[in-house]
Amino acid sequence: MQKHPIPNIDDERTRLSSAATGLQVMLAIVGFSALLGALWLGWNNSDELRSFTASYLVSYMSFLGISLGGLFFAALQHLTRAGWSVTVRRTAEIISASMPCMVLLFLPILVPLLLGMTGPYYKWLDPELVAESSLLQWKKPYLNLPFFFARAAIYFLTWVLLARFYYKNSTRQDVEGGPELTRRMEKVAPVALILFGLTVTFAAFDWIMSLEPTWFSTIFGLYYFAGSVIAALAAMILFAIALQCRGYVAGAITVEHYHELGKLMLGFVIFWGYMAFSQYMLIWYANIPEESAWYLQRQSGSWMWVGLGLLFGHLILPFLGLLPRAVKRSKILLGAWAVWMLVIHWIDIYWLVMPTFAEDHLPFGAMDACCIIAIGSLMLAAIVKIARKCELIPTKDPRLEEALSFENF
Amino acid sequence: MDAVETETDTTRVAGILAEFETAETLKHASTGLREAGYKRFEAYSPFPVHGLYETMGRRRTILPLLVFGGGLAGCMIALLLQWWTNAIDYPYLISGKPFFSLPANIPITFELIILLGALSAFGGVMVLNNLPELFHPLFGCDKFRRATTDGFFIGVDIGDKKFDETETADLLRRLSATDVQIYHHPQTEQRIPGYIMAAAALIVALALLPPLGIALFRYAPKSQPRIHLVSDMDHQPKYLPQQFSPLFEDTRAMRPPVPGTVAVDAVIDDTHYLLGQVDGKPADTIPIAVTTETMRRGRERYDIFCATCHGLAGDGDGITSQLAFEREEPKWVKPLSYYNESVVSQPVGQIFQTISDGVRTMPGYKYQIPTEDRWAIVLYVRALQRSRSATIEDVPEELRKHLQSETAKNPNRAR
Structure with missing residues (x-):
């Protein structure tokens, strides 16, 4: 009854070989040197770490989104009791399990703030500005440093615990087997996703939206979430392709799974466009100064081209590109789109954050490159480290059979 | 081959139906048929069989293209519609946005893309599957009913180029069919009964009546008023003359005026009081009682109505005047000072007329300020003028000493 026979995965390579250790060490070294380079550049700029913080925040929020999107994917599969996704779910779990690394990578933002080494790049930190603006005084009970840190702690705690929960239980099932652990993960999924939704929304408010504290958009959290899920799906696709290129899980992840991940990515591309446009149109139509100022800045000068680039690069081109069935079933084409989406995801965050720091030009230099390499490499090192310790697919998941025999019509 | 069962010989053959044991043999047989060059055959199974579609060698459906075309058409139609209605046919400015403005048009465009995409998917499925098909010759085979429970069948249509009653049956048997039979078109031609056709024709005819009636009422000349389907605000619950x-007791909807009402164009008898005129010339006297109370009232009214332009002391430097000079308003004329000789020499009646009807750029105030109060203001203006040309004799006897001692203490204040 099958188009293809069900893949036999008995002699599948599902554990990373020792060569991965070398990769992990290499990535860690590259990451740390890039991080030191970025810090050194930032220190020498003697602008109260302004340029460093801006570049670092862009890259940090981009990569954090990948980790968060992985967590969302893992929890979502349990919420919907999905059978098809079992073989690719582990990649999402591994990606999200890198959350503790993301907590450490938050330190370059946190420590300078704590020590007061930075300028008021979050404008609500500027006492003069707050004294002038009754709006900021009114927001003071929310936008103040102690509460800011307390909230960050809550977010990270939630994410680390949830990511750990799904990773640990899923890998425990590799040893113990049986449906009990699946049931437990399914039970937690609704709560996990509600907590996830709240924390991601407020994290996006806190870390990106509050850069312009007088601007507000209630849909902003959803916007960041939509972009993050795209990035996570792209990362999962690339992760799976990389594993298969090295001869791992050759049979377990089939073209059907790539097809399905591609469909999800296409869906979230449209969702991102929907969110971005919903946010834009209401503000554009109402044209109230306090709201439209944010867009005005992102529409004027060179930033306009970035915005238009997002319209085409983040929505229209990927939509048309991912639409044909053949594209989603080709590893090369889908992989190319995944790379594209990761790059455009970074540009999306760049467009959200950077105009606050550079109003009239597009800054890109060694600092940004260092930050991308630093955070990317360190996160990847963490992912390799985690992946080395576990099976690359949930070998004893009760729905593994269903996933292996999954077919698209 | 006589083994082929034939139910009747008189009816037209529609095709051959072959039964198979399992889904696997069904797939095998459809592969065999395809390889033998058959094209018009269909496989039937009680559940979806993965891969069956491919074994039949069918081309991929064009449905996705239809849906894409539908979506594209929706996009174009929506944009065209909004461009035509809002930018060309009836330009309507909304919130200062351009008449044709893409962001505002996207929601409707999006919805129409979805609508036409979905409709083309629905219509495409119907058309590509020959639906609705009320009857198929296979329904005449009793065996075929098992296709919905546990039977696997292949039906080869007579329209296939390679169709041959014996050869096709042989081939199907070789492809491990457990049972092969010829099926026929029904003996009686299936026609829609006459009464249904008549009823349908009647419904269509009746459906034409309302639009015809509307057309008749709209375009034929009539002596009666037209039927008011949409009355807008033509009929309102209000009284007409x-x-x-x-x-009311007298049942009149039109009410007589309240007693004491004065018409705007009523005859003016007391010209001195109402117009400040005596025998057609400005009056020299004030027609109201001159008391301290009147003076106070005049000062109060003056400060309220006049001081903004003329200034509290009547020098023409009120706050409005100052602001106008600050802004360099090109049309602003500074009010004439009350102490200007041309104003001092005016009789009170003329000042009253100026207050009432205005002069040059100054507007009239007779609708804001009652007559009594206008005379009080005149009185106060006269007092202001007097204050600048006063002598010690104007000061009451008992206050003269006090004033003189004040002036001695502070000579700068003396004028």
Whole structure:
């Protein structure tokens, strides 16, 4: 009854070989040197770490989104009791399990703030500005440093615990087997996703939206979430392709799974466009100064081209590109789109954050490159480290059979 | 081959139906048929069989293209519609946005893309599957009913180029069919009964009546008023002239004016008081009682109505005047000072007329300030003028000493 026979995965390579250790060490070294380079550049700029913080925040929020999107994917599969996704779910779990690394990578933002080494790049930190603006005084009970840190702690705690929960239980099932652990993960999924939704929304408010504290958009959290899920799906696709290129899980992840991940990515591309446009149109139509100022800045000068680039690069081109069935079933084409989406995801965050720091030009230099390499490499090192310790697919998941025999019509 | 069962010999053959044991043999057989060059055959199974579609060698469906075309058409139609209606046919400015403005048009465009995409998917499925098909010759085979429970079948249509009653049956048997039979078109031609056709024709005819009636009423000349389907605000619950009202004792809806009402164009008899004129010339006297009370009232009214332009002391430097000079308003003329000789020499009646009807750029105030108060203001203006040309004799006897001692203490204040 099958188009293809069900893949036999008995002699599948599902554990990373020792060569991965070398990769992990290499990535860690590259990451740390890039991080030191970025810090050194930032220190020498003697602008109260302004340029460093801006570049670092862009890259940090981009990569954090990948980790968060992985967590969302893992929890979502349990919420919907999905059978098809079992073989690719582990990649999402591994990606999200890198959350503790993301907590450490938050330190370059946190420590300078704590020590007061930075300028008021979050404008609500500027006492003069707050004294002038009754709006900021009114927001003071929310936008103040102690509460800011307390909230960050809550977010990270939630994410680390949830990511750990799904990773640990899923890998425990590799040893113990049986449906009990699946049931437990399914039970937690609704709560996990509600907590996830709240924390991601407020994290996006806190870390990106509050850069312009007088601007507000209630849909902003959803916007960041939509972009993050795209990035996570792209990362999962690339992760799976990389594993298969090295001869791992050759049979377990089939073209059907790539097809399905591609469909999800296409869906979230449209969702991102929907969110971005919903946010834009209401503000554009109402044209109230306090709201439209944010867009005005992102529409004027060179930033306009970035915005238009997002319209085409983040929505229209990927939509048309991912639409044909053949594209989603080709590893090369889908992989190319995944790379594209990761790059455009970074540009999306760049467009959200950077105009606050550079109003009239597009800054890109060694600092940004260092930050991308630093955070990317360190996160990847963490992912390799985690992946080395576990099976690359949930070998004893009760729905593994269903996933292996999954077919698209 | 006589083994082929034939139910009747008189009816037209529609095709051959072959039964198979399992889904696997069904797939095998459809592969065999395809390889033998058959094209018009269909496989039937009680559940979806993965891969069956491919074994039949069918081309991929064009449905996705239809849906894409539908979506594209929706996009174009929506944009065209909004461009035509809002930018060309009836330009309507909304919130200062351009007449044709893409962001505002996207929601409708999006919805129409979805609508036409979905409709083309629905219509495409119907058309590509020959639906609705009320009857198929296979329904005449009793065996075929098992296709919905546990039977696997292949039906080869007679329209296939390679169709041959014996050869096709042989081939199907070789492809491990457990049972092969010829099926026929029904003996009686299936026609829609006459009464259904008649009823349908009647419904269509009746459906034409309302639009015809509307057309008739709209375009034919009539002596009666037209039927008012949409009345807008033509009929309102209000009284028209000469109507009855049960509310009042005299049942008149039109009410007489309240006693004491003065018409705007009423005859003016007391020209001195009302116009400040005596025998057609500005009056020299004030027609109201001159008391301290009147003076106070005049000062109060003056400060309220006049001081903004003329200034509290009447020098023409009120706050409005100052602001106008600050802004360099090109049309602003500074009010004439009250102490200007041309104003001092005016009789009170002329000042009253100026207040009432205005002069040059100054507007009239007779609708804001009652007559009594206008005379009080005149009185106060006269007092202001007097204050600048006063002598010690104007000061009451008992206050002269006090004033003189003040002036001695502070000579700068003396004028």
